[in-house]
Structures are given as C-alpha cells and as structure tokens.
Amino acid sequence: MTGLRARHKADRTRRMQEAAARLFRxxxxxxxxxxxxxxxxxxxxxxLYNYFETKGDLLLAIVSMEVxxxxxxxxxxxxxxxxxxxxxxxxxxxxxxxxxxxxxSKAMWRTAMALSIESPDTPFSQRYTALDAMLTxxxxxxxxxxxxxxxxxxxxxxxxxxxxxxxNLNQMFMEFVKAEPIAMETLRASVRRQTxxxxxxxxx
Numbered sequence: 238m239t240g241l242r243a244r245h246k247a248d249r250t251r252r253m254q255e256a257a258a259r260l261f262r263x264x265x266x267x268x269x270x271x272x273x274x275x276x277x278x279x280x281x282x283x284x285l286y287n288y289f290e291t292k293g294d295l296l297l298a299i300v301s302m303e304v305x306x307x308x309x310x311x312x313x314x315x316x317x318x319x320x321x322x323x324x325x326x327x328x329x330x331x332x333x334x335x336x337x338x339x340x341x342s343k344a345m346w347r348t349a350m351a352l353s354i355e356s357p358d359t360p361f362s363q364r365y366t367a368l369d370a371m372l373t374x375x376x377x378x379x380x381x382x383x384x385x386x387x388x389x390x391x392x393x394x395x396x397x398x399x400x401x402x403x404x405n406l407n408q409m410f411m412e413f414v415k416a417e418p419i420a421m422e423t424l425r426a427s428v429r430r431q432t433x434x435x436x437x438x439x440x441x
C-alpha cells in the first residue's frame with residue numbers, strides 16, 4: 238500500500254508540474270494563477286498548495302525535473318563516451334541544450350534565473366545553484382574520463398577544464414534565453430567552436 242501511495246503522490250506531483258509548465262508557457266509566469274494550475278492538473282487548490290506553496294516553488298520543481306532528466310541522459314553518455322573528445326562533449330552539451338526547452342520556455346528560464354539572482358539566500362536560489370553544480374560535476378567527469386582514456390593530455394587539471402567548459406556553456410545558454418530570435422542550432426554551433434578551441438590546447 239505504501240508503494241502505491243508513493244506512486245500516486247509522484248503521479249499527482251508530475252501532473253501539477255506539467256500543468257504549471259503549460260500555463261507558464263501559454264499565459265506567462267506572472268499571469269498564471271495557482272487556481273488555474275490546480276484546475277489544469279485536475280486537483281483542488283488546497284492540494285496544490287499542500288505540494289507547492291508558491292508559483293516559484295512550482296517553477297523550481299519544473300527546473301529540477303528538467304535538470305534531473307538531462308543528468309540521467311548525460312550519465313548514459315558518460316558511461317560510454319565517443320572516443321573523439323569533441324564528439325563526446327558535443328553529445329553531452331548538446332543533450333543539455335536539446336532538452337532545455339522541453340518543459341521551460343525562454344521566458345520561464347529568464348524568470349528562474351532572475352529569482353535565483355534576486356534572492357540568493359532562498360531555498361529556490363540554493364537549489365538552482367545546486368543543480369548547476371551537478372551539471373558542472375558531470376562535465377568535469379567527462380573531461381576526466383577522456384583524460385583516463387588518453388584522449389586529453391596528462392597533467393591537465395580535469396576539474397578546472399570542466400569548470401571552464403561548463404561556465405562557458407552556461408553563459409552562452411544565458412545569452413540564448415535572453416534573446417528570443419537566437420535559434421538552438423546557433424547556440425550549439427557557437428559552443429561547438431568554443432569547445433573545439435579549448436580542446437585544441439588539450440589533445441595530445
């Protein structure tokens with residue numbers, strides 16, 4: 238019974254998150270009301286508030302859902318990465334980017350980033366920062382894996398290289414979400430060129 242209850246709770250949570258994501262896209266984060274989200278998720282307003290106290294909590298849950306899924310996909314890439322470093326990093330980073338607009342629009346990302354920056358001591362900001370740290374760790378792990386396979390020079394600090402690569406891909410993503418006209422392929426092509434420049438200094 239406990240397992241069934243947990244599954245029902247997880248299903249309900251997912252339904253509320255997906256309903257919020259749809260409404261945030263359709264009417265905007267500011268205009269979306271908790272009452273409308275509850276109706277779209279087919280739950281009572283009280284039930285919604287039992288799970289999420291604010292719209293910000295819902296937005297953070299959507300960001301978390303997105304990042305957790307890309308981390309899982311990234312783990313599969315990390316388990317058996319392509320031999321070519323550029324291809325391996327393109328597969329990992331491209332996976333991050335391709336999934337980034339599944340649940341969130343550019344406007345939703347802007348709101349999430351703004352909430353994180355405006356109130357750095359809040360649980361929202363701390364969780365957002367923690368998610369970025371998980372992604373950083375995965376990029377660093379990829380660099381270390383390539384180095385162990387002899388695809389990158391020995392003696393290069395894999396952690397520092399991974400941090401540089403993540404900081405760049407993250408900054409480029411911020412520029413991408415700030416400008417609606419920028420296409421995903423433009424973002425990917427730019428980061429591909431920048432990553433290649435870094436790798437050119439590291440390949441034996």
